[in-house]
Amino acid sequence: MRNILQFFFGAAIILAGAFAGMSVCGQDARIQFERLKDMDAQARDVVEVNIDGKMLDLAKRVTLKIRDKDGHAKQIGEAISGLKGIYVRVYRFENENEYNMADVDALRTQLNSPGWERLANVRSKRNNQKVDVFTMFSGDIMSGVAVVISEAKSVAVINVIGPIDIETLVELSGKMNIPKIDIENDSISKRPGTEEE
């Protein structure tokens, strides 16, 4: 009888460990943005971009199709070749602390779950700035990146699913007629470049 109980206890532990491992491996790197719905009505400016599935495939094909002089389109195509989705939410408010910080903290709680690893955590009392960067790895391959930046007047959440060359992305930002959006200063400056269309 005792042996049987020990056997079942050991089996239960093994199964629990297996399920835990499976849940971590199969975890989706996508963030749930439902808690940010209230900010849509409160914010003065809202930027919401969702690129996945067929639209992402189409955009990848376009980057291969376009041949610019500097080859930026090709670089971007290579940088996003393994991506499965890009989700962006940016909210800018008229006044300070106009949004519910609990909503942003709930988002950060999602990123504290197993699978996500905090890469950077920056806090600054100036503008009440909080910067968090999380990554998720499946083995040796990056499966997701999440950036949460909250300030007194703005909230920005970026979720990238799949491996992405961050250095190339930062380097190319502002080139190839991609507008360098500076939401803090509420201005958009375009770098003169070749018109692709």
Next chain:
Amino acid sequence: MKDDYLWDKSGSDAELERLEGLLSVYRHSGETVARSNVIEFPSRVEGVRRQWLLPMAAGVALGAIGISAWTVSNNLSETGLPESAHATMVALPENLPVPPVMQNAPVPEHSTVGRKSVIRSKKARVSTPGTTVASRIRHRKRAGKPLLTRDEAHAYNQLKLALSITGSKLQIVTDSVNGFDEKDTNNK
């Protein structure tokens, strides 16, 4: 020569008898002559009746040729045209109504509007005033720019926007981290 012999063959005339002997070969035997040797001229009445047949036949033939030519030319305008003809396409008139059902429906590559052929893209579009589809295609080809569909352009623009925002926010992270590193260095 005595006239009597020549009149009623009375008497005799050596000279005439000699001539009769020579010409006796050609004397009529009384048989009918083969029709092939005789040229029959139609009577005046029959010629009048048959006179209008020839012009009528010519008119019918010309009419048939004209109708067939017109039919063939119409068929050519409906079916495929050589590429050089694309440059001569005419834009749709501005007020041409496009049913809402057809606005996003796939349309054949060539369609006829009256007797004018118009190139349409696979999704029906209303051409802007003052421009033609052919001129826009020529402009793009001249500029060396790839032709992007509406969906492709939208996807590409969305991608650019997303990447620019992502890049700028990552730059903020980098600056924030570098800013703290510099503070730590200064404090030490």
